[in-house]
Amino acid sequence: MAIIEVRGVRKAYGGRPVVDGVSFTVDEGEIFGILGPNGAGKTTTVECVEGLRIPDAGTVRVAGLDPVADRQEFTHLLGAQLQETELQPKLTVREALELYSAFYRHPADRHALAGRLGLDGHLDRRFAQLSGGQKQRLFIALALIGNPRVVVLDELTTGLDPRARRDTWQLIEEIRDGGVTVLLVTHFMEEAQRLCDRIAVIDKGRIVAVDTPGGLIGAAAGPTVISFTPSEPLAYAELRALPGAVSAEVTGPGGRVVVQGTDETANAVITLLARRHITARQLRVTEAGLDDVFLDLTEQAS
Numbered sequence: 001m002a003i004i005e006v007r008g009v010r011k012a013y014g015g016r017p018v019v020d021g022v023s024f025t026v027d028e029g030e031i032f033g034i035l036g037p038n039g040a041g042k043t044t045t046v047e048c049v050e051g052l053r054i055p056d057a058g059t060v061r062v063a064g065l066d067p068v069a070d071r072q073e074f075t076h077l078l079g080a081q082l083q084e085t086e087l088q089p090k091l092t093v094r095e096a097l098e099l100y101s102a103f104y105r106h107p108a109d110r111h112a113l114a115g116r117l118g119l120d121g122h123l124d125r126r127f128a129q130l131s132g133g134q135k136q137r138l139f140i141a142l143a144l145i146g147n148p149r150v151v152v153l154d155e156l157t158t159g160l161d162p163r164a165r166r167d168t169w170q171l172i173e174e175i176r177d178g179g180v181t182v183l184l185v186t187h188f189m190e191e192a193q194r195l196c197d198r199i200a201v202i203d204k205g206r207i208v209a210v211d212t213p214g215g216l217i218g219a220a221a222g223p224t225v226i227s228f229t230p231s232e233p234l235a236y237a238e239l240r241a242l243p244g245a246v247s248a249e250v251t252g253p254g255g256r257v258v259v260q261g262t263d264e265t266a267n268a269v270i271t272l273l274a275r276r277h278i279t280a281r282q283l284r285v286t287e288a289g290l291d292d293v294f295l296d297l298t299e300q301a302s
């Protein structure tokens, strides 16, 4: 059942539409990703969901509540980790958790939450002394402290090292497994592919696709990627003309060829190479990733 319903939301700044008729629904218990290039309107969209910006047109409902008109009830329903959040540098982790839990009628158990987020060993540490990963874990704790049904996480893992990012992914999965619906804004394809049950791809203020990661990849123009380093150069036009090929390019100093297409394209590449007596080093045939889909979708729309 849908817990978030966004219908025809529009927002313009200085007459320039930055969110242009966005509609989507998020089911309870999902991790729903919002993916798109810089300036696509992702943050504006989720801030309309959070009630931090007021749409010029359209409606937002979260568990039936209007984020602006039903503000008081709404704050108990939704927890948000904001992009570029800062706290007072001298505030300790313990003080931040105490302060934020005082805002809510039924706050989560602070000690259990700190333990779950690996903050229990840092309770007396000041905000300014925390590492990037520890700050992010504190922001997640503050987003969860009101025991929300929905949590919004905006570019949560930007700036984290690969290990901290993976630890954060695990935390997000645990949050979802605890029954909380997660709305996640991200730039990272791997993150979206690994975590999200469904993804809305947004470009220039409009949604260009909504599907599961597998559904998006399956519907891509070229779901198969063939890459190899030929012993002799191959003409781009010849590769592009192969059956099912949607793109062909030579990448890197070694002249590595990357062709995107279908299984039929893979067979045609092999036939072409055999006919020309060209050896293909490190021939790889892989499924397209979400990054290929993202580039296809956002290029198509431009």
Ligand SMILES: Nc1ncnc2c1ncn2[C@@H]1O[C@H](COP(=O)(O)OP(=O)(O)OP(=O)(O)O)[C@@H](O)[C@H]1O
Pocket (backbone or CB within 6 Å): 013, 018, 036, 037, 038, 039, 040, 041, 042, 043, 044, 045
């Ligand atoms: N308060 C504002 N006043 C004027 N323009 C704004 C305001 N907020 C956002 N914009 C503009 O709206 C557009 C969409 O911004 P938004 O932050 O929603 O994009 P985004 O997809 O989240 O981008 P990013 O990935 O870079 O964070 C951008 O061109 C931005 O400059």
